[in-house]
Amino acid sequence: MLSKLTPTVADALADIPDGATIMIGGFGRAGQPVELIDQLLVQGATNLTVINNNAGNGDTGLAALLAAGRVSKIVCSFPRQTDSHVFDGLYRAGKIELELVPQGNLAERIRAAGAGIGAFFTPTGFGTTLAEGKETREIGGRNYVLEYPIRADYALISAYRADQLGNLTYRKTSRNFGPVMAAAADVTVAQVDRVVGLGELDPESVITPGIFVSRVVEIGDRAWLAGADVTVEPEGAEA
Amino acid sequence: MLSKLTPTVADALADIPDGATIMIGGFGRAGQPVELIDQLLVQGATNLTVINNNAGNGDTGLAALLAAGRVSKIVCSFPRQTDSHVFDGLYRAGKIELELVPQGNLAERIRAAGAGIGAFFTPTGFGTTLAEGKETREIGGRNYVLEYPIRADYALISAYRADQLGNLTYRKTSRNFGPVMAAAADVTVAQVDRVVGLGELDPESVITPGIFVSRVVEIGDRAWLAGADVTVEPEGAEA
Amino acid sequence: MTGINRTELAARIAADIPVGAYVNLGIGAPTLVADHLPAERNITLHTENGMLGMGPAAEGDEIDPDLINAGKIPVTELPGASYFHHADSFGMMRGGHLDVCVLGAFQVSVGGDLANWHTGAPDAIPAVGGAMDLAIGAKSVWVMMDLLTREGVSKLVEACSYPLTGVGCVNRVYTDRAVFAVGRNGASVIEAFGDTTLDELRELTGLALTE
Amino acid sequence: MTGINRTELAARIAADIPVGAYVNLGIGAPTLVADHLPAERNITLHTENGMLGMGPAAEGDEIDPDLINAGKIPVTELPGASYFHHADSFGMMRGGHLDVCVLGAFQVSVGGDLANWHTGAPDAIPAVGGAMDLAIGAKSVWVMMDLLTREGVSKLVEACSYPLTGVGCVNRVYTDRAVFAVGRNGASVIEAFGDTTLDELRELTGLALTE
Numbered sequence: 083m084l085s086k087l088t089p090t091v092a093d094a095l096a097d098i099p100d101g102a103t104i105m106i107g108g109f110g111r112a113g114q115p116v117e118l119i120d121q122l123l124v125q126g127a128t129n130l131t132v133i134n135n136n137a138g139n140g141d142t143g144l145a146a147l148l149a150a151g152r153v154s155k156i157v158c159s160f161p162r163q164t165d166s167h168v169f170d171g172l173y174r175a176g177k178i179e180l181e182l183v184p185q186g187n188l189a190e191r192i193r194a195a196g197a198g199i200g201a202f203f204t205p206t207g208f209g210t211t212l213a214e215g216k217e218t219r220e221i222g223g224r225n226y227v228l229e230y231p232i233r234a235d236y237a238l239i240s241a242y243r244a245d246q247l248g249n250l251t252y253r254k255t256s257r258n259f260g261p262v263m264a265a266a267a268d269v270t271v272a273q274v275d276r277v278v279g280l281g282e283l284d285p286e287s288v289i290t291p292g293i294f295v296s297r298v299v300e301i302g303d304r305a306w307l308a309g310a311d312v313t314v315e316p317e318g319a320e321a
Numbered sequence: 322m323l324s325k326l327t328p329t330v331a332d333a334l335a336d337i338p339d340g341a342t343i344m345i346g347g348f349g350r351a352g353q354p355v356e357l358i359d360q361l362l363v364q365g366a367t368n369l370t371v372i373n374n375n376a377g378n379g380d381t382g383l384a385a386l387l388a389a390g391r392v393s394k395i396v397c398s399f400p401r402q403t404d405s406h407v408f409d410g411l412y413r414a415g416k417i418e419l420e421l422v423p424q425g426n427l428a429e430r431i432r433a434a435g436a437g438i439g440a441f442f443t444p445t446g447f448g449t450t451l452a453e454g455k456e457t458r459e460i461g462g463r464n465y466v467l468e469y470p471i472r473a474d475y476a477l478i479s480a481y482r483a484d485q486l487g488n489l490t491y492r493k494t495s496r497n498f499g500p501v502m503a504a505a506a507d508v509t510v511a512q513v514d515r516v517v518g519l520g521e522l523d524p525e526s527v528i529t530p531g532i533f534v535s536r537v538v539e540i541g542d543r544a545w546l547a548g549a550d551v552t553v554e555p556e557g558a559e560a
Numbered sequence: 561m562t563g564i565n566r567t568e569l570a571a572r573i574a575a576d577i578p579v580g581a582y583v584n585l586g587i588g589a590p591t592l593v594a595d596h597l598p599a600e601r602n603i604t605l606h607t608e609n610g611m612l613g614m615g616p617a618a619e620g621d622e623i624d625p626d627l628i629n630a631g632k633i634p635v636t637e638l639p640g641a642s643y644f645h646h647a648d649s650f651g652m653m654r655g656g657h658l659d660v661c662v663l664g665a666f667q668v669s670v671g672g673d674l675a676n677w678h679t680g681a682p683d684a685i686p687a688v689g690g691a692m693d694l695a696i697g698a699k700s701v702w703v704m705m706d707l708l709t710r711e712g713v714s715k716l717v718e719a720c721s722y723p724l725t726g727v728g729c730v731n732r733v734y735t736d737r738a739v740f741a742v743g744r745n746g747a748s749v750i751e752a753f754g755d756t757t758l759d760e761l762r763e764l765t766g767l768a769l770t771e
Numbered sequence: 772m773t774g775i776n777r778t779e780l781a782a783r784i785a786a787d788i789p790v791g792a793y794v795n796l797g798i799g800a801p802t803l804v805a806d807h808l809p810a811e812r813n814i815t816l817h818t819e820n821g822m823l824g825m826g827p828a829a830e831g832d833e834i835d836p837d838l839i840n841a842g843k844i845p846v847t848e849l850p851g852a853s854y855f856h857h858a859d860s861f862g863m864m865r866g867g868h869l870d871v872c873v874l875g876a877f878q879v880s881v882g883g884d885l886a887n888w889h890t891g892a893p894d895a896i897p898a899v900g901g902a903m904d905l906a907i908g909a910k911s912v913w914v915m916m917d918l919l920t921r922e923g924v925s926k927l928v929e930a931c932s933y934p935l936t937g938v939g940c941v942n943r944v945y946t947d948r949a950v951f952a953v954g955r956n957g958a959s960v961i962e963a964f965g966d967t968t969l970d971e972l973r974e975l976t977g978l979a980l981t982e
Contacts, residue, residue, distance in 0.1 A: 186861030186904030198654030200442035209938035281639035425650030425693030437865030448727035520850035
């Protein structure tokens, strides 16, 4: 039977070309596709446009990709963090382009790409510098800014469980950008803790239907979740 | 503790005034809030605008409400059915106003109302008579029609399980318009088969968060579901 | 002059659907295509009322009023199915995630315009349902229809006389006499059935068909 | 001249939140409001990274990296909680479903303009996060801030000098010296704390405050 299961992260990202636009899921650590980001560093594609809520922190993951000079543009809502020194340095040196988007507009623009919406009027950002140069309109007494979809060549996301058809479930607030990014990219790669048998996911609880997922890589249970299966309160959590 | 549970359908709909705009969930029989519709007939409010995928069939439910002259306008995608004789008669007699909306635009316009979107460009309907007089625009080589949100004073929907906070789950294809309508009305009334204790619904599987629900009425298991609890294949199904 | 029957046509369409595709089959004749999609081809069926992984029509004890297709017929659920609400379901279509959508039609123009929702009769009660969404709802939109009306008039036309469902949205037209490609470059014959010739098709349709 | 401290201010804000309300508490001082919302008031907390029914900060074994708030602090889940994705979460805000949102601010204008995302410093790295969404994200948007900067300059102003986060979006301003209503009708004093007088507030702010 056909399957979207891919044996390794290397296989899953092998075809990403230079110049690709890549969405990366996650809000803080929750939902961050750590192993896929690390593989993106190994894989070598450069001149990338990255769409993520943040712009990396510390010296690993997305920050390492930035430090390696592989990202020419980042679209995000919150690049500045206490330890975002890699991005900060590149930005001040004019070595990376930044498109700053309010978080809800970012989510809705990604959602619009997946849902075939050509553009939409949002109240968020009206009258601010982030709406400068954008079309505005008063509708029903409220002011709106016209925003356009954001799509990508690849979306790299993290989920909790998958089946071979690519159906996904998430865990708690790690859901965040995953479902909308999965629908907005030509190729969506999902890393998951575990792959389960076909029919083991409750069809009522599938959050991302497999139609939006191209490749699934099983990473194995994260250390702090080991031993805890589909539970509300995992044991052995780390700080 | 505060609770959205309402003892009877009569209590749940008591305050609907004449002239109200009312969304009614359901696609065919699936997801139709049968008991709420029947109570709307008893309740007496008139000059209603109804938003539903269809315009009633046979002589009961929505068709009975139409036959009683209580609906002055209907917004729907598919009024014509084999047994939609009540609507057909009223429409031909000029006694009911019809706003015909392509089904996906209907769903998206309702979704837009709930999500605070002022208007959006959709490709559906471009170049057809249903887009006549509407603003259009070419974006990225594709043609779009500008569509506006559809909101309501009340939404009457049917769900499967609820807790006292109004969190809802649905069952199979009866989900259809429920989640988007719940978010697009000032007052959302959900009839459910059963109310369960707080904490019994899996937070990952709640489809409509309680924030969108004002009142919950427990109807009891539908006959063909009696004896079948949260199962994939209910026993004793009827045709 | 021969053609193929509706069952053969459904099988012909099914054969063109790629392995692993996500497909929406419109109400009516297109549903027959499902009979020719064996499990090993891994085709996933979408129904716009909120489901992927739709199985065959339900029978007997399988019938569940909460589980119906877009034609309001009770259906079944296959392993790996998923449910979602109407806005998500139509977003899936509008966003171009389905590979193929197969629809019936009153008329299709050589440019790919589709007319399948309204005959234009002034006293008809209009009802569009999901027709306009389906028309733009997949990477490939295919029409399944008889080439001629009962009166012998071609349904593949230079320009639709019936009200449009979508503009330039159809890629292929599967008929009992031939399969046509339509679109920006006009109509061409992909395959003629039986001993049907290009000249016959030109005569039947009155169109400058290319090979 | 006296005022109230931050804990008292948080309690004062909490007292104004209606029973049963859905509330988003912004990062920083507004999170203190949660300490004054006892369970019997049935306040449901929203966090924009996709959750309703957020409980207190997680401690020890409760800490779960998949369960964090908008400030990326590990939190807990209360019975009746639900999770949803980012587009749904911000749709919930933009659609006006939350009753109250409490935010910090650099400046608020008498007309309700909010400045809380950027100091305007030319070399600052801009970062907006959900600030502009929160600014328009509830039926009532309240600001919690000190009335004066450390330098003694009023943060309630005729017109914001810092870059705006939202226009005319704030309804009330809770400060250590007084609670103000702001909006189309300008700024008025709802309550002055301690022995603070209207005249003092006018002097401190340089604004024509009304009662």
